[in-house]
Amino acid sequence: MLVAFSRPFWPLFLHVLGAMSLVGAVLATAIVSWAGWPRPGTAALRRTAFASLAVVGVPAYALMRACAQWIYSDEGWTGHGDPTWLGIGFGAADAGLLLLLVLLGLAFWWQRSGATLAARLVAGLSSLYLLLLAVAWLAMSGKWG
Amino acid sequence: MLHVTAAFFFVGGSVAAAVLNTMAIRSERPSDTAYLLRLVRRTLPVIGLGVAGTLAFGIWLWSDLGHRYGIGTGWIWASLALWVVSNALGGRGGRHQERARELAEELAASGDASTAELRALLRDPKGNAMSWLAGVATLLILVLMIWKPGS
Numbered sequence: 494m495l496v497a498f499s500r501p502f503w504p505l506f507l508h509v510l511g512a513m514s515l516v517g518a519v520l521a522t523a524i525v526s527w528a529g530w531p532r533p534g535t536a537a538l539r540r541t542a543f544a545s546l547a548v549v550g551v552p553a554y555a556l557m558r559a560c561a562q563w564i565y566s567d568e569g570w571t572g573h574g575d576p577t578w579l580g581i582g583f584g585a586a587d588a589g590l591l592l593l594l595v596l597l598g599l600a601f602w603w604q605r606s607g608a609t610l611a612a613r614l615v616a617g618l619s620s621l622y623l624l625l626l627a628v629a630w631l632a633m634s635g636k637w638g
Numbered sequence: 639m640l641h642v643t644a645a646f647f648f649v650g651g652s653v654a655a656a657v658l659n660t661m662a663i664r665s666e667r668p669s670d671t672a673y674l675l676r677l678v679r680r681t682l683p684v685i686g687l688g689v690a691g692t693l694a695f696g697i698w699l700w701s702d703l704g705h706r707y708g709i710g711t712g713w714i715w716a717s718l719a720l721w722v723v724s725n726a727l728g729g730r731g732g733r734h735q736e737r738a739r740e741l742a743e744e745l746a747a748s749g750d751a752s753t754a755e756l757r758a759l760l761r762d763p764k765g766n767a768m769s770w771l772a773g774v775a776t777l778l779i780l781v782l783m784i785w786k787p788g789s
Contacts, residue, residue, distance in 0.1 A: 502784060502785050505784055506780070506781065506784045506785075509780065509784065510777075510780065512646075513645070513646055513649035513650050513653065513780075514649075514650075514653050516646055516649075516650035516653070517649065517650040517651070517652065517653020517654045517656075517657065518653065518654070518657065520650055520651065520653075520654040520681070520684065521653070521654040521657040521658055521681075524654065524658070524677055524680050524681065525658075525677060528673075528677055528680075535670075535673070536670070537661065537665055537667075537670035537673055537674055538673075540661065541657065541658065541661040541674065544657075544661060545654075545657045545661075549653065549657060627643075627646075630642060630643065630646050631639060631643065634639045634642035634643070635639035
C-alpha cells in the first residue's frame with residue numbers, strides 16, 4: 494500500500510484537494526456576499542466571508558499552487574512547448590492569486606466597516622473568481638489544446 | 639471533463655456548506671445561526687448536481703473505458719459504495735441542521751437569546767459526526783479516483 498501511495502499520487506491528490514477546497518471557500522464567500530447585497534451590515538455574513546477566505550481559501554490556494562509546481566517539476570516540463578491546458582492552469586492560478594488577495598482585502602474591509610461598496614465588490618469579485626476557477630478546471634481536466 | 643466538473647461541484651459545494659455550518663455553530667445570536675443555516679440550503683443545488691453528475695458521468699466513463707476497467711474493478715465498486723455512504727450520512731447530517739435551524743428561528747423570534755438546548759443541538763457530537771463522516775467518505779472517493787489501486 495505504501496508503494497502504491499507513492500510520489501505520483503500525493504502531488505496530484507493534494508493539488509486537486511486544494512483546488513476543490515478553494516472553490517468551496519470562494520463559493521461560500523459568494524453566497525454570503527450576495528445574501529449581504531440588501532443588508533451589508535449583517536455581522537454574521539461579514540465574518541463568514543472573511544473567515545472562509547482566510548481560514549480555508551488561502552491555505553487551499555497554497556496547497557493547490559505548491560503541488561502544481563511539484564507535479565510540474567516531476568513531469569520534467571521546462572516552459573518550452575508546454576501544453577496549452579498547462580498554460581491556462583498556471584495563468585488562472587497566478588491571476589487568481591492577485592484576485593484572491595484583493596478579495597481577502599475587500600472581505601477584511603467589509604468585516605471591519607460593513608460598507609455597502611465593500612460587500613458588493615466582494616460579491617462581484619468572488620463570482621468572477623469562481624468563473625476563472627471553472628475555466629481552469631475545465632481546461633486542465635479536458636486537456637485543452 | 640464532465641465527471642471532474644461534477645466532482646468540483648460535489649466537493650466544492652460540500653466545503654461551502656461546511657464553512658457556513660461551522661460559522662453558524664460559532665454564532666452567538668440565534669438569528670445569525672438561523673440565517674447561516676438557511677444559507678446552507680443555497681449550496682444544495684450545487685452539491686445535488688455534483689452528486690448526480692459524478693454518478694452519471696462516472697458510469698458513462700466506466701462503460702467507455704471498459705477495456706481498461708472491467709466490471710470487476712474493485713476501486714470503482716468501493717467508490718460507488720462510498721458514494722452511497724456519503725449521501726446517506728450527508729442527508730442525516732442535513733436533517734440535524736434543519737432541526738437546529740428551526741429551533742434557532744423560534745428563539746430569534748422570541749428575544750434572540752441563545753439557550754442551552756440550542757447550544758447542545760448545535761454541538762451534538764452525533765449529529766455533527768454524520769456530516770463530518772460524509773466528508774470523510776467523499777475524501778476517500780477522491781483518494782480512490784486518483785490512486786486507482788490495482789490499475
